[in-house]
Amino acid sequence: MEEIILSLQNIQKSFDGQGVLHGIDVDIYRGEFVTLLGPSGCGKTTTLRIIAGLETPDEGRVLLNGADVTHLPPEKRNVNTVFQNYALFPHMNVQKNIAYGLKIRKAAREDIQRRVDAVLRQVQLEGFGKRMPSQLSGGQRQRVAIARAVVNNPDILLLDEPLGALDLQLRRQMQTELKSLQRELGITFIYITHDQEEALNMSNRIAVMNKGRFEQIGTPENIYEHPQSRYVAQFIGQANILEGVVEQSTNGCSLVKTQAGSMTVLGDFSVGEHVAVCVRAERIDYGDTAPEGFHLPGTISMHSYIGGVLRTLITLGSGQELLITGANPVSLYPAGSQVEVFWDPQVASVVERGAPHEA
Ligand code: ATP
Numbered sequence: 001m002e003e004i005i006l007s008l009q010n011i012q013k014s015f016d017g018q019g020v021l022h023g024i025d026v027d028i029y030r031g032e033f034v035t036l037l038g039p040s041g042c043g044k045t046t047t048l049r050i051i052a053g054l055e056t057p058d059e060g061r062v063l064l065n066g067a068d069v070t071h072l073p074p075e076k077r078n079v080n081t082v083f084q085n086y087a088l089f090p091h092m093n094v095q096k097n098i099a100y101g102l103k104i105r106k107a108a109r110e111d112i113q114r115r116v117d118a119v120l121r122q123v124q125l126e127g128f129g130k131r132m133p134s135q136l137s138g139g140q141r142q143r144v145a146i147a148r149a150v151v152n153n154p155d156i157l158l159l160d161e162p163l164g165a166l167d168l169q170l171r172r173q174m175q176t177e178l179k180s181l182q183r184e185l186g187i188t189f190i191y192i193t194h195d196q197e198e199a200l201n202m203s204n205r206i207a208v209m210n211k212g213r214f215e216q217i218g219t220p221e222n223i224y225e226h227p228q229s230r231y232v233a234q235f236i237g238q239a240n241i242l243e244g245v246v247e248q249s250t251n252g253c254s255l256v257k258t259q260a261g262s263m264t265v266l267g268d269f270s271v272g273e274h275v276a277v278c279v280r281a282e283r284i285d286y287g288d289t290a291p292e293g294f295h296l297p298g299t300i301s302m303h304s305y306i307g308g309v310l311r312t313l314i315t316l317g318s319g320q321e322l323l324i325t326g327a328n329p330v331s332l333y334p335a336g337s338q339v340e341v342f343w344d345p346q347v348a349s350v351v352e353r354g355a356p357h358e359a
Helices: 044-052 092-106 111-121 138-150 166-183 196-204 220-225 230-235
Strands: 004-015 018-029 033-036 059-064 079-082 156-160 188-193 205-210 213-218 237-252 255-259 261-267 274-280 284-288 296-305 312-317 321-327 338-342 347-353
Touching: 004 188, 018 044, 018 059, 018 188, 018 213, 033 044, 033 196, 044 079, 044 156, 044 188, 044 230, 079 138, 092 111, 092 138, 092 296, 111 138, 111 166, 138 156, 138 166, 166 196, 188 196, 196 220, 205 220, 205 230, 213 220, 213 230, 230 274, 230 347, 237 261, 237 296, 261 274, 261 296, 261 347, 312 338
Parallel strands: 033 188, 033 205, 079 156, 156 188
Antiparallel strands: 004 018, 004 059, 205 213, 237 255, 237 274, 255 261, 274 347, 284 338, 296 312, 296 338, 312 321
């Protein structure tokens, strides 16, 4: 995945004087599955519309295959979009819906038939060509929408919450199908969701957005295991954040003093510097004794079993609560037990440096 297919360079956009995008920069490689993940209103759809040519940025450039397309209309870009509401033509059958774009481009009749048949096979809708959209389930309609968007072999497929209207089970099934379809077609997908599990499950890379900026871009593992900001740590997964001051720092290892006790983190920081440390809920362990080294005393406040995961709250001596999740449905330690809490320093990430966070 070395060839850059799309570059967004310093994209800025305002609506009615309100800044919506504040300098988006990213290179996307051919064949990648990139997800824009962020809460409602953070600018995901606006970014997608700028790539599609449905909006023009106030500043910055969009390069497609190295060519500047910033001011080209949508039909001059080899990019297609799939929307959440499918946008199928209700009066056309499946075959005609899919063939529509090819007809507009004046492809030969036999060619159209061949490509429509091939794409129907790819989305597992063989034999559905004569059905009308109203005779399809939600999942089938979404597959037709995808078939229609990929039939002209776009360089990039933009997908704006395409599974948002489906129930959870079908959504999971479609995630797997979409991911394998993307691999099979080799088309670059840029996908919008605000569902973190969906983003982690499907993407080669995730761009986490916050208020019109990319907070972090990386592989799902990188984003999850090494969040670079408090925002990313808290937006994805269950994060415990401990605040402290760096006491010592030598050879890539630092000691941070928090209210609950001192802990080791990887990385060099300045002595006296304020840091926020993130530890994932599933990375924390506890027991009546701890292995040699770092541990913090605490009291179990409560357990709750939420199907597959036991959630445990432990109150540390400082009063701070830690959330711990584990796959074992039963804990040896009932609420009220005094325990020692510990984790491997390798799993602790510093997600903020400098002034203490204002709540
Ligand atoms: P959602 O997940 O809810 O779809 P989003 O992250 O896709 O949100 P955008 O649709 O990009 O967010 O919108 C970002 C901001 O820009 C919002 O505050 C929205 O109201 C505003 N906005 C988007 N399009 C326009 C427009 N055409 N005119 C005015 N404001 C707009």
